[in-house]
Amino acid sequence: MLVRIVLYNQIFRFAVKDRKDISMKGKITKELLSAGEDLLGWYEGSKRTFPWRNTDDPYRIWISEVMLQQTQTSRAADYYLRWMELFPTLEDLARATEEGVLKAWEGLGYYGRAKNLLRAARLLAEEGRDTLPSELHALLSLPGVGTYTAAAVASIAFGLAVPALDANAKRVFARLTDLELPVDRAEGEEILRNFMGGMMPRQKPGDFNQAVMDLGATVCLSVTPSCPLCPLRKVCLSAERKTIPQRPVFSQRKKSASIEGQLWVLKSEGMVCLRRRPSKGLWADFEEFPWSAPPLEERVLPFPPPAPGFFSSLGRVRSSFTRWRLTLEVLLFEGKAGADFAPSQARWVEGRELETLPLPGPSRKARELLFAKGVISVR
Numbered sequence: 005m006l007v008r009i010v011l012y013n014q015i016f017r018f019a020v021k022d023r024k025d026i027s028m029k030g031k032i033t034k035e036l037l038s039a040g041e042d043l044l045g046w047y048e049g050s051k052r053t054f055p056w057r058n059t060d061d062p063y064r065i066w067i068s069e070v071m072l073q074q075t076q077t078s079r080a081a082d083y084y085l086r087w088m089e090l091f092p093t094l095e096d097l098a099r100a101t102e103e104g105v106l107k108a109w110e111g112l113g114y115y116g117r118a119k120n121l122l123r124a125a126r127l128l129a130e131e132g133r134d135t136l137p138s139e140l141h142a143l144l145s146l147p148g149v150g151t152y153t154a155a156a157v158a159s160i161a162f163g164l165a166v167p168a169l170d171a172n173a174k175r176v177f178a179r180l181t182d183l184e185l186p187v188d189r190a191e192g193e194e195i196l197r198n199f200m201g202g203m204m205p206r207q208k209p210g211d212f213n214q215a216v217m218d219l220g221a222t223v224c225l226s227v228t229p230s231c232p233l234c235p236l237r238k239v240c241l242s243a244e245r246k247t248i249p250q251r252p253v254f255s256q257r258k259k260s261a262s263i264e265g266q267l268w269v270l271k272s273e274g275m276v277c278l279r280r281r282p283s284k285g286l287w288a289d290f291e292e293f294p295w296s297a298p299p300l301e302e303r304v305l306p307f308p309p310p311a312p313g314f315f316s317s318l319g320r321v322r323s324s325f326t327r328w329r330l331t332l333e334v335l336l337f338e339g340k341a342g343a344d345f346a347p348s349q350a351r352w353v354e355g356r357e358l359e360t361l362p363l364p365g366p367s368r369k370a371r372e373l374l375f376a377k378g379v380i381s382v383r
C-alpha cells in the first residue's frame with residue numbers, strides 16, 4: 005500500500021504544480037512549454053490507426069496498453085483482436101479460465117502480466133464493477149498496473165492529465181530537454197515526467213500521450229530521427245546542441261550472459277511428456293517439456309534421463325531474459341513409457357492437446373519443431 009501511495013504521489017505531483025513552477029536546471033524555455041499544442045496539431049494529421057484507437061472503452065484501452073508493453077504495435081494488433089473475440093468485456097475476462105487467458109497470451113511472454121489481467125478483472129467483478137475505475141489511485145491498486153499503464157488508461161479513457169512515460173516518451177523528452185541524467189533512474193524519470201506533465205495541454209491529455217507515443221515511434225527514432233519532419237524541432241535542445249546521438253542516456257547495465265542446455269522430448273505411443281513448473285518463479289504453473297541449463301535452471305528432472313545413445317537432436321531453440329540468453333538443444337527420446345522412461349509428476353499428452361496448450365517460450369518453439377518435423381501430429 006505504501007508503495008502505491010508513493011507511486012501515486014510521484015505521478016500526480018506535477019498536476020498540482022503550475023507550469024511556471026516546473027524547473028529543470030534552467031533548461032526549460034517558454035516556447036518549449038507551449039509546444040504541446042504543436043504536437044497535438046501534428047497528431048491530428050499523422051496519428052496511426054490501430055483497433056484500440058476506435059474506442060474509449062477503458063477495458064479495451066487497458067488490454068491494449070498492457071499488450072503494447074510486450075510487443076510491437078503490428079503484432080499487438082493481432083493479439084488484441086483475438087483477445088477481444090475471446091474476452092470482449094471485463095466481465096467476460098473475469099469469467100475466463102487461467103488456461104484460456106494464458107493461451108490467448110501465448111507468445112507475448114511475461115505471462116505474469118496475463119495472470120494479473122485476470123486477477124484484476126476478477127477483483128473488479130467481485131466489487132460489482134463492469135469497467136475499470138476512473139481514479140488514478142484505484143487504477144494503481146490493481147494487480148499489475150504500474151505508473152505507465154495507470155497514466156495511459158487514466159488519460160486516454162478518462163481524460164485525466166497524467167503523463168504516460170514509456171520508452172518512446174523518455175527518448176523524445178530526453179532529447180527535447182537534452183537530459184544528461186540516465187532516463188532509467190528515478191531522478192531522470194521524475195524530471196521527464198514533471199516536464200511532460202507541464203507541457204501537456206489539459207484539454208486533450210489522452211491525445212497528447214498518444215501523440216508522444218506516435219512521435220517516438222515514427223519520427224524521433226532511436227538511431228535515425230527525422231528531425232526535419234518533427235513538430236517539436238524548434239524547441240529541441242538536443243537538435244540545437246547536436247547531442248541527439250548521445251540522448252537518451254542510460255545507466256550502465258550488465259551484459260546478459262549466454263547459457264546453453266538441453267530440452268528433452270520424451271515420446272511414447274504418439275504422446276509426449278510434459279512436467280508442471282513450480283507455482284512461483286519463472287513461468288510459474290506452466291506445463292513444459294523438461295529442460296536443464298544451469299545456472300538458470302538448476303532443477304533436476306523429476307525422472308532419470310533415458311540411457312544415452314537413444315536420442316536424436318531436432319535443433320536448437322533460443323530465449324532471452326534480462327540477464328541471460330538461453331540456447332537449448334532439443335533432444336528427442338523415443339521409447340516406451342514405463343519401460344524406457346518412467347517420469348513421475350509429469351503427464352503424457354497427445355498432439356491434439358499439445359497444439360492447444362499454453363507453453364513457455366522454449367517449449368512453444370520446441371513444439372513448433374515437433375510439428376514441423378512430423379515427430380507428432382494432430383490426429
Ligand code: SF4
Binds near residue numbers: 238
Ligand atoms: S527534433 Fe529530432 S531529436 Fe528533437 S524531438 Fe524532434 S525528432 Fe526528436
